[in-house]
Amino acid sequence: MRLQWPGPPVSFLTHFWRAMEPFLVKGTHPVMEKILNICQRVAVTDSTVLVAGESGTGKELIARFIHAHSRRSSNPFIAVNCGAIPPDLLESEMFGHERGAFTGAVGSRMGLFQLANGGTIFLDEIGEMTAALQVKLLRVLQEREIRPVGADRTIKVDVRVIAASNRDLATEVEKGRFREDLFYRLQVIPITVPPLRERRSDIPILVQHFLDKHNQQRPGQLVRIAEDAMVHLWEYDWPGNVRELENLIERMVILSEDGTIRVDSLPPNIRSFISDKKIPRPTLTDEGIDLNQAVEEFEYRLIDEALRRTKGNKQAAARLLGLKRTTLVAKLRRKGTGSAQGYVI
Amino acid sequence: MNSAAGNNAAQAKGRILVVDDDPNAVEILSRMLGREGYTCVSASSGASGLDALKSELVDVILLDVMMPEMDGLEVCERLRADEKLRRIPVILLTAKDDMETRSRGMALGVSEYLTKPINRRELFTRIDAQLHARAIDRQLSKTAEAVADPSKKSS
Structure with missing residues (x-):
C-alpha cells in the first residue's frame, strides 16, 4: 500500500512564495523593494547572509526565500533558534556528538549542520550563542568542517549559513558580548529589515x-x-x-x-492605542527625579491621549481611563488645558 | 526659505523640510528641531515647499495639512507623482483629527500622522523612526552594490 503523499514539493515552494509576497513582493516601501532585489541576487551565490530586524519582521522568511531561489533548493533548509535551545545542548545539536561524549549520549548523533549538508542552515538569534560556541562556529565558517562533540575527527560540510538576530550585533560586539571576527565573517551580506x-x-x-x-x-x-x-x-x-x-x-x-x-x-x-512615545518612560538618573512631577506628566499624557481618541468627549475619555467623569474634569481643571510642558504648537 | 536654524548644531541628525503657512509654527518647529540637532529647511506654502525640493535634499518632510491654495494632501499627491520625490517620508501635521484626512493620508502613502498640539517627544521619535528607515535604506543600497559587483564580495 502506498502512503498518501501530501503533495509535491512544488506546493511547498508556492507556499513560501505566497508567504514572502507581503514582505517583499507586495510591499511598496522602497526598503522592501531593495531587500527583495538583494535576496534574489544573493540567492544564486553561496555568501553568508546576516539578517537583522525586530522579532516578527520576517527574518526567517527571508532566509527561506534565499534558500528557495538558490541551487540548494532541493536540499534541506534547517532552522535553528539558538536562543531556544539550552546553551549546553546547542553545540551537540548543531555539530552532533559521539557515543559517550557526555552523560546520556548513549549513541552517536548527527548534528543539524550535517543534516543540512548541501542545503542551508538558518541560525536565528545568533546573539544568544555563548562565547565558546561562537569560536566553534567561526571555525566552521572558515574551515567548512565540523567536529562532533567528543569526536577526534572532523567532517566536511557544504552548508550555506544564514544568521539572524533581533539584537544589534554591532552593539553587541562593542560591548564585548559578540566576537568581532565572527561578526565580520557573518556580515558578508548584511540585510536589515525595518520594523513595521x-x-x-x-x-x-x-x-x-x-x-x-x-x-x-x-x-x-x-x-x-x-x-x-x-x-x-x-x-x-x-x-x-x-x-x-x-x-x-x-x-x-x-x-x-x-x-x-x-x-x-x-x-x-x-x-484606544496609546503610542509608547506619548507616554514618557521615566528614567531615574543619578541626580534623581521629582516623582510627583513625573507621575503628573504620565497622568497628563494618558488623559490627553484619551481625550484625543474620544474627540474630546469627557464621558468616553473617563471610561477609557477607568475614572468617573467628575474625577477627570477635576484633574483637567487642576492642570489647565494645553499648558502642560512638551506640547509645542 | 530659511535654512539658518540648526546650522550651529555640532552633528546634523538629518535634514527636515517644514511646510506650514503659519509663520509661528514654522518658527517654533525650526528652532526646536535645530536645538535638537536636526538641520531645518522651511517653506510657507505647499507650492514653495515643492519648489524647495527642487534644490534641497531632505530626509523627512513635516507637512501641515490645512494650508490655503494647495493643502498638505495635495502636496502629498504631487510628491507621490514625482519619481524623484515619492520616496521621501512625509509626516502630516494637522489640527484636524478627522477620519477622512487620516484615511486620505494613509491612501497617499503618508509615513506618519501627528495631531496638533504636537508633543516634542513624539515628534522627535517619529522623525527618528523615519531617519532610521532611511539609514537602513542606505545600508541596503551598499549591500546591493556589493552583491552586484562580485569583486567586492569576500566569501
Missing part, C-alpha cells in the same frame, strides 16, 4: 494581503475591513511587527460575525 512602524505605508497592503489569504483558507463569507478600522491599524505601532499583524487579521477573520472588521471589533489595545 517605520514603513507604515505597507500596513494597508499587508492587511489586505492577510485578509485575502485567510479568507481563502475559510470558504464561506468574505470578511472585509471598514475604512476607519484600517486607519486604526495603520496608526498602531505593531511591536510584534508583521507576525502580530497577521495573527490579528487571522483572528478577526475567524471571529467576524457579519463579514466586516469594524473599529469596535478590534482589540482594545489597538482601538
